[in-house]
Amino acid sequence: MQAILAERSIVRATLAGIPKRDRDDVEAEVFLAAWRAVKRDTMDDPFVKRALLEEDLTGPRDIVLGESSLDEMRIGLFNGFVKN
Structure with missing residues (x-):
């Protein structure tokens, strides 16, 4: 859980429009x-x-976030709003 929570600043920045x-x-x-x-x-x-088989991988791999990486293009957060 600590590894997940370590990404809090990225999640908070993504939620800026909410x-x-x-x-x-x-x-x-x-x-x-x-x-x-x-x-x-x-x-x-x-x-x-x-x-994993299709990508010829034996398990998940670490991804790198930042300007010099394309890995984060695989991360997504989808927002949906319903008007009350």
């Missing part, structure tokens, strides 16, 4: 979803296994 009153709740959901994905042990997921 109303302030909702940011903490959305941030919590992002981190809970990431934690659940880790706990679910995605390596047992048949879709992950197939994707």
Whole structure:
């Protein structure tokens, strides 16, 4: 969980367009979803296994964030809003 929380500044920057009153709740959901994905042990997921085989990989690899890397292009956060 510490590795996930270490990315808090990136998540907060991504959430800048969300109303302030909702940011903490959305941030919590992002981190809970990431934690659940880790706990679910995605390596047992048949879709992950197939994707790794297609890329000729034996397991997940670390990605690098920053200007000099294209890895972060694989990270996405999708927002949706419903008017009440």
